[in-house]
Amino acid sequence: MSEALVSVKNVVKTFPVNKGLFAKKKFVHAVNDVSFEIMPGETFSLVGESGCGKSTTGRLIDHLLTPDAGEIWFEGKEISRISQNEMRPLRSDIQMIFQDPYGSLNPRMKVQDLIGEPLLIHTNMSGGERLKKVHGLLEVVGLSPAHGERYPHEFSGGQRQRIGIARALTVNPKLIIADEPVSALDVSIQAQVLNLLQKLQKDYDLTYLFISHDLSVVEMISDRIAVMYLGTIVETAPKRELYSNPRHPYTRALLSAVPVPDPGRKKKRIILEGDLPSTTNLPDGCLFHTRCPYCTDKCRKERPMARTIGEGHIVKCHYNNKM
Amino acid sequence: MSEKLLEVKNLRTEFKRDKSWVTAVNHVSFSINRGEILGLVGESGCGKSVTSLSIMRLLATRNSKISEGEVLINSRDLLQINKKAMCKVRGREIAMIFQEPMNSLNPCMRIGRQLTEAILLHNEISKEAAASRAYDVLKAVGIPEPNMTLKSYPHQLSGGMCQRVMIAMAMSCEPELLIADEPTTALDVTIQAQILELMEEIREKRNTGILLITHDLGVVAEMCSRVVVMYAGRIVEEKPVKELFECPQHPYTQGLIESVPKLGSNMTSLPSIPGSVPDLAVMPKGCKFAPRCKFAMEICREQEPSLEATDETGTRRCRCHLLHTDRQEVTSV
Numbered sequence: 042m043s044e045a046l047v048s049v050k051n052v053v054k055t056f057p058v059n060k061g062l063f064a065k066k067k068f069v070h071a072v073n074d075v076s077f078e079i080m081p082g083e084t085f086s087l088v089g090e091s092g093c094g095k096s097t098t099g100r101l102i103d104h105l106l107t108p109d110a111g112e113i114w115f116e117g118k119e120i121s122r123i124s125q126n127e128m129r130p131l132r133s134d135i136q137m138i139f140q141d142p143y144g145s146l147n148p149r150m151k152v153q154d155l156i157g158e159p160l161l162i163h164t165n166m167s168g169g170e171r172l173k174k175v176h177g178l179l180e181v182v183g184l185s186p187a188h189g190e191r192y193p194h195e196f197s198g199g200q201r202q203r204i205g206i207a208r209a210l211t212v213n214p215k216l217i218i219a220d221e222p223v224s225a226l227d228v229s230i231q232a233q234v235l236n237l238l239q240k241l242q243k244d245y246d247l248t249y250l251f252i253s254h255d256l257s258v259v260e261m262i263s264d265r266i267a268v269m270y271l272g273t274i275v276e277t278a279p280k281r282e283l284y285s286n287p288r289h290p291y292t293r294a295l296l297s298a299v300p301v302p303d304p305g306r307k308k309k310r311i312i313l314e315g316d317l318p319s320t321t322n323l324p325d326g327c328l329f330h331t332r333c334p335y336c337t338d339k340c341r342k343e344r345p346m347a348r349t350i351g352e353g354h355i356v357k358c359h360y361n362n363k364m
Numbered sequence: 365m366s367e368k369l370l371e372v373k374n375l376r377t378e379f380k381r382d383k384s385w386v387t388a389v390n391h392v393s394f395s396i397n398r399g400e401i402l403g404l405v406g407e408s409g410c411g412k413s414v415t416s417l418s419i420m421r422l423l424a425t426r427n428s429k430i431s432e433g434e435v436l437i438n439s440r441d442l443l444q445i446n447k448k449a450m451c452k453v454r455g456r457e458i459a460m461i462f463q464e465p466m467n468s469l470n471p472c473m474r475i476g477r478q479l480t481e482a483i484l485l486h487n488e489i490s491k492e493a494a495a496s497r498a499y500d501v502l503k504a505v506g507i508p509e510p511n512m513t514l515k516s517y518p519h520q521l522s523g524g525m526c527q528r529v530m531i532a533m534a535m536s537c538e539p540e541l542l543i544a545d546e547p548t549t550a551l552d553v554t555i556q557a558q559i560l561e562l563m564e565e566i567r568e569k570r571n572t573g574i575l576l577i578t579h580d581l582g583v584v585a586e587m588c589s590r591v592v593v594m595y596a597g598r599i600v601e602e603k604p605v606k607e608l609f610e611c612p613q614h615p616y617t618q619g620l621i622e623s624v625p626k627l628g629s630n631m632t633s634l635p636s637i638p639g640s641v642p643d644l645a646v647m648p649k650g651c652k653f654a655p656r657c658k659f660a661m662e663i664c665r666e667q668e669p670s671l672e673a674t675d676e677t678g679t680r681r682c683r684c685h686l687l688h689t690d691r692q693e694v695t696s697v
Contacts, residue, residue, distance in 0.1 A: 090552035197640045227407035227579065232623035232636035239633060254552065257582075257625040261632065284628060298557035300582030302624050304605045312561060313554045315508075316522045 044117065045078035046216060046248050047102060052076070052111035052121075054097055058321060069320045071097040072108070073272035073328075076347075079216070084242065084249040086259045088295075089269035092317060095252045098269075099218045102250065103137050104128045115216075133163045133212035140221035142201035146193040152179075152204055153189030159211045178207040181244075182237060199230035206237065210245065218250045223258060235262060256299050260284055265353065268292045271320060271328045274347075278354040288356045291329050327359065335360065369573040370419070370458075370541050371395040375433035377411075377418045379644075386644040388414045390597045391432075391671075396541065399571040401563075403588035403605065405578060405620075409641050411597040412577045416543050419575075420460055421450055437541065456486045459534035463546040465526035469518040476514035479533055486537045501532040505562055524555035528562070535566060542566070543575045548583065560587060581624050585609060590679070593617050596642055596652040599671055602681040613674070613682045615657045651685065659686055 052075045055068040072094045079085040087095040100106045102113055104120060113121040120131060136159075139145040146155055156178055157171045166174070176186035182203040193201060202222060209217055219238070223231040239262065241247060253259050259266055260280060267277040268291065276289040287293045294311040313332045318324050324331050330340040337359075345359045377389040389411040396402045404412050417423050419435050421442065435442040437457055442450065454460075462468040470478055479498040480491065487494070495514075502510035505528045518526055527547065534542055544563065548556040564587065567574055576587055584591055584605065591608045593601045593616070601614040612618045619637040639656040642648055648655055654664040663685050671683040 090554065199640055227641075228581070229407060229619060229623050229637040230640060232625075232634035233638070235625075236633050236636060255625075256553070257627045260627060260629075261625045261634065281630075294554060296627070298553040299627050300556075300560075300580065300586045301627055302581040302585045302609065302621065303626070304585040304609050310557050310561070312557055316524055316555070 044081075045114075046081045046116060047079040047250070048114045049078070049098070049102065050076050050112045050114070052098070052101060052108045052113060054094075054101060054106060054108050067321050070272050070323055071320065072101065073323070074111075075269075075272070075274055076111075077267055077274060077277060079248060079250060081215070081248055082242075082246060083264040084251055084262055086251040086253060086263035086266045087269055088253055088256060088259050088266060090254060090295075090317065092320065093269040094272035095254075095269050096220055097272075099137070099220050099250060099252050102216075103135055103218055104131075129162075133159070134215045136209035136212065136214040136217050138202075138205050138209050138217060138219040138222045141225055142198055142205055143193075143225075145205060146201060148193055150192070151189065152191055152193065152196075155193070155204065156189070156208045156211055159208065163212045174211065175207075178210055181210070181241070182207045183233075197230075198226050199233060202226060202234050203237065206234075206241070210241065213245070214247070216248045216250065218252070220252045221254070222251075224253065224255065231258070238262065256296060268295065271318065271323065273328055273357065274355075275329065275357050276355065279352070282351065282354050286351075286354075288350065288354070288361045289329075289358050290333050290335055294334075327357075329358075367398060368395045369398045369400075369437065370575070371434075371436040372415075372419065373434040373436070375415065375418055375435065376431050377414050377423070378429055378431050380427040381645060384645075385429075388597050388644060389418060392594070392597075392599055394592050394599065394602065396573045396575055398540070398573050399567060400590065401567060401574040401576055401588045403576050403578065403584040403591040404594065405581065405584055405591060406594035407579060407620075407641055409644075410594045412579075412594055413545055414597075415594075416460070416545050416575065416577055419543065420454060420458060422460075452486075455482055455534075455537050455539065457539055458541045458543060459537070459539040460543040460545065461527070461530050461534050461547045464550050465523060465530045466518065466550075468530060469526060471518050473517070474514070475516055475518065475521075475529055479514070479529070479536060482533055483536050497536065498532075501536045502529070504535070505529075505532045506558070507532070523551055524558060527551060527555075527559055531559070531562060531566075535570075535572075538570065539572065541573045541575065543577070545577045546579070547576070549578070549580070556583075563587070581609075581621060593620070596647065597644070598652060598683065599681070600653065600683045602679070604679070607680070613687070614653075614684050615659050615686070616653045619656075651683075661685060661689070 052072055054072040055070050058067045058069055075098055089095050101108050108121050112119055153175045157175045160166050160171045175189060179186050179188055184203055223234050251262055263280050265279050266283050267274045270291050276292045287296055294313045297311040315332050318331050326342050327340040327345050330336045339359055345357045347355050347357050349355050350361055373393050375389055375392045378385040378387050392415055406412050418430050430443060476498060480494040483494040483497050499510045502513055507513050507528055548559050566572055588605050591605050592599055595616050601617045612621055622635040637656050650666045650668050651664040654660040669683050669685045671681050674680045674682055
């Protein structure tokens, strides 16, 4: 078996919420005992609804946050608790693409300076060399070198996302964490960016951690998928397995809720009752039991453990075989 | 033949930008029948929301104007009546649900007061009767504990709950037409499914006409009976939903449908439309889609095609020169 590029082991992250000076301290349980591995060259996706902890997980891997418990290994090295100085050389291996292409580019910098900035930190290239590399990258992502002279506001959303991608590519990373890279874009532009991401993966041997709420996008781009709910992974499976044979009731509901652009196909939606429980006050037992249509007494009392039920197919449900 | 509830004719809306006027909505015409859901689709900036705001006359007069057209509801032109009469129409005849439920509710007012405000404005009933009506509408939209919700402030509710409150508010005076401007875009898929179900139920029970504005073709396919596709402020195609997905005629509609990732299709790459939407101020001369169209011909760049009916009843329309010629893919544009 080949070695995993990233492996996340039982990671927990909570954020304190202060409600007044004398109030009891409360915590938002953002990530709850999450474990997964990403193999080199694959696209691993985290899907889930807002507030399920997918972005927090991405930030933990990128060392933008430190976990409260658990370990994060990158290329055989434990990185969750190393210092900023030790992390700096690794930053060129792990790059991030953000959701909001408007907010993640400095409006006062020219595009060529934005893309070239990582080179300034990670290499000793001269100005001329940097510019040459930047021009090359602009072409790679489908912009022209002349665009380098412009400022971010002169670009459309799709073009800005391309700039974000070029910036992530400058230092030849191994892992790219793409946090909802296409959700702010229109469908026709979204398709362009997704195709670009796939092409780059082939050309540069990249590994992606793809974070998204859109199950159809995730299906197109991923090799393996983990479905998150309330800070925990409820089901992990290879793409085909997850879509053809979902075992967790939440995954089923999620898949059935996605509107399909085909008016001929009338399917039965599984409508989940109610809203997400608050993450400051997690339910006892199975985290999903408050909304689960198959909930039993056991679910209310006992938290299910992760069980492997097929090749690479892991489910956290008491009744994974009986549904 | 079902009767027409709303008829928009030749609507043209302009905005002031740097001392000149740019046209955001250009000669848009469509109609909605009772009990029908009409989808209005397009990408951001194509004028879908401006169309709905023009119908409701909610655009600021300082920097925008509706320069042409008619908006007929029950054979009355909303663009001709005065402000006071318009207030009577909003809520009573046409109600609107906005995209961001959190931002559309007044944060300093309890839900109960916001709901009864609208009811009291349009009906001559006592406060108590209005309160019980508010309770009823909240119950109807599937809120588990209406009494609790009536007493809470918007920030205490989740996004899905807020959207339910918005729908309850819109439905409280039993309008004939409901305009839903991206009602589920800010919501998660499982909550979206709940809200869509609710809108369908309302339509069935009350025979309300719904104008559903969205960019999500999946939502359109599941909800609408007819669809109008807009691009750059113009209608490019109109068709019953089934035909639109089976045989889209306009190259833009085709591209749009192809570029949506479909669940369970096992695709690994997507066909995409090159380029991006043109700026309102610097529109191409001929067909507005020509610079991105793979079938573009000489005439497309020179002359804008007109929106032509492709059947006798006029319910199917398309704006493209290709209707008259065989299409040939042009590789180098």
